[in-house]
Amino acid sequence: MRQIAIIGLGNFGYYLGRELYSKGFDVIGLDVQQEVVQKVKNEISEAVVADSTDKDTLMALGIGQVDLAVVAIGTNMLASIITTFHLKEMGIKRVIAKALSEAHGQILSRIGANEILFPERDLAHSLARRIQNPNMLEYLPSIQDYGIFELIHPRKLSGKALRELDLTNQYGIQVIAIRSGAEKELTFIPRADYIVKENDVMILLGSNQAMDHLLKDTT
Amino acid sequence: MRQIAIIGLGNFGYYLGRELYSKGFDVIGLDVQQEVVQKVKNEISEAVVADSTDKDTLMALGIGQVDLAVVAIGTNMLASIITTFHLKEMGIKRVIAKALSEAHGQILSRIGANEILFPERDLAHSLARRIQNPNMLEYLPSIQDYGIFELIHPRKLSGKALRELDLTNQYGIQVIAIRSGAEKELTFIPRADYIVKENDVMILLGSNQAMDHLLKDTT
Numbered sequence: 487m488r489q490i491a492i493i494g495l496g497n498f499g500y501y502l503g504r505e506l507y508s509k510g511f512d513v514i515g516l517d518v519q520q521e522v523v524q525k526v527k528n529e530i531s532e533a534v535v536a537d538s539t540d541k542d543t544l545m546a547l548g549i550g551q552v553d554l555a556v557v558a559i560g561t562n563m564l565a566s567i568i569t570t571f572h573l574k575e576m577g578i579k580r581v582i583a584k585a586l587s588e589a590h591g592q593i594l595s596r597i598g599a600n601e602i603l604f605p606e607r608d609l610a611h612s613l614a615r616r617i618q619n620p621n622m623l624e625y626l627p628s629i630q631d632y633g634i635f636e637l638i639h640p641r642k643l644s645g646k647a648l649r650e651l652d653l654t655n656q657y658g659i660q661v662i663a664i665r666s667g668a669e670k671e672l673t674f675i676p677r678a679d680y681i682v683k684e685n686d687v688m689i690l691l692g693s694n695q696a697m698d699h700l701l702k703d704t705t
Numbered sequence: 706m707r708q709i710a711i712i713g714l715g716n717f718g719y720y721l722g723r724e725l726y727s728k729g730f731d732v733i734g735l736d737v738q739q740e741v742v743q744k745v746k747n748e749i750s751e752a753v754v755a756d757s758t759d760k761d762t763l764m765a766l767g768i769g770q771v772d773l774a775v776v777a778i779g780t781n782m783l784a785s786i787i788t789t790f791h792l793k794e795m796g797i798k799r800v801i802a803k804a805l806s807e808a809h810g811q812i813l814s815r816i817g818a819n820e821i822l823f824p825e826r827d828l829a830h831s832l833a834r835r836i837q838n839p840n841m842l843e844y845l846p847s848i849q850d851y852g853i854f855e856l857i858h859p860r861k862l863s864g865k866a867l868r869e870l871d872l873t874n875q876y877g878i879q880v881i882a883i884r885s886g887a888e889k890e891l892t893f894i895p896r897a898d899y900i901v902k903e904n905d906v907m908i909l910l911g912s913n914q915a916m917d918h919l920l921k922d923t924t
């Protein structure tokens with residue numbers, strides 16, 4: 487997956503475009519405002535002044551060819567909805583859209599957005615928890631190379647207890663939670679005697695390298 | 706800490722106010738826009754139409770008495786700066802402010818904001834990582850009762866290896882990282898033979914209840 491379109495270059499779109507470009511992606515950014523496009527012109531592959539609600543414009547710019555599109559239009563809910571609609575109609579496989587409200591988010595899902603983002607709601611939730619619990623860090627100290635990963639269908643690990651698998655010492659990976667059963671019920675911090683099932687979804691903390699290592703040994 | 710003021714009731718301020726109120730805090734919200742204040746009136750303790758850049762108004766509303774103030778003013782950078790300045794001048798112990806840019810954030814710190822939030826930048830960073838690493842979840846599946854906590858000066862745990870402390874099975878707590886040494890260097894997923902030092906800062910994952918339990922036994 488190499489080519490990404492970002493529609494709307496407000497704060498969120500701006501930071502996202504720059505970061506993806508620095509990670510080696512081919513990033514094309516669109517915005518209606520000239521000055522906004524100017525600001526980001528040298529920091530991504532291409533930045534164009536355009537109204538994303540106009541399907542012909544999107545086609546002419548070759549937006550239909552991207553692997554992923556992010557609709558980062560904020561306050562103009564209608565533009566965000568129409569743009570998302572066009573992008574899915576054009577056959578773009580994955581479209582991520584920012585929503586201003588629950589209703590907006592549901593509408594975007596209904597017209598095909600593959601993932602909805604709620605930046606303000608999520609930060610409000612995370613801050614509220616930290617205000618209630620002053621010792622709490624709501625984030626993983628964000629280290630470039632570490633993250634939380636999902637491992638689906640851990641067939642080669644199934645039937646064994648976590649104690650036996652000893653992922654922490656073997657791979658430098660911690661099992662922080664497991665989703666299991668038909669209900670996909672989440673168990674945090676499973677105990678050492680927990681036996682992994684084939685249909686479990688394991689939620690793991692580790693470096694990219696450790697995850698690759700584990701995936702190589704188990705798939 | 707019981708009384709919280711939220712200045713600016715856009716999406717972020719709105720969601721934050723409602724959530725803090727539902728957690729039992731006394732929440733007063735201010736915004737210049739009548740319709741915005743109307744929308745949240747029944748969901749927090751008090752919502753007032755006011756211009757937060759006017760210090761007399763803030764004083765008259767008793768804002769100087771709150772334990773925490775959150776400046777959730779978005780696009781109007783000057784109003785956000787002036788408001789933050791007044792709040793610190795009025796002696797409010799903790800002021801958290803949302804910033805639109807790095808420069809804005811630095812200015813807010815300079816005038817006394819205790820914590821700066823960068824919602825769009827942080828979400829852009831987290832999404833960029835997930836786009837690069839499709840198996841990665843950038844968040845802890847956010848369960849009401851679980852969180853990541855910092856444990857400072859773990860005196861009663863020091864001198865022992867993690868294997869021996871066995872926090873996972875004893876308390877349902879995982880040590881996901883440790884900051885140690887003068888450099889406060891971060892080690893992720895310490896191994897079972899890691900020996901805890903008195904000056905370490907332990908970064909722990911667990912439920913509130915488990916953390917209380919551990920704190921009771923170790924302090």
Ligand SMILES: Nc1ncnc2c1ncn2[C@@H]1O[C@H](COP(=O)(O)OP(=O)(O)OP(=O)(O)O)[C@@H](O)[C@H]1O
Nearest residue numbers: 494495496497498517518537538539559560561565
């Ligand atoms: N139809 C459209 N086509 C292209 N760009 C658009 C369109 N409508 C709005 N935009 C752009 O989307 C960008 C982001 O929108 P806006 O600033 O309203 O949202 P925001 O939520 O405040 O953004 P952020 O939080 O990311 O700063 C703006 O720069 C705006 O010009």
Ligand SMILES: Nc1ncnc2c1ncn2[C@@H]1O[C@H](COP(=O)(O)OP(=O)(O)OP(=O)(O)O)[C@@H](O)[C@H]1O
Nearest residue numbers: 713714715716717736737756757758778779780784
């Ligand atoms: N001087 C002021 N006093 C009180 N409220 C203010 C002042 N200036 C702006 N506000 C309010 O702050 C709120 C949030 O600001 P704005 O909508 O510009 O930011 P935003 O970043 O788009 O918000 P959000 O992302 O939280 O939706 C608005 O409802 C606005 O009326």
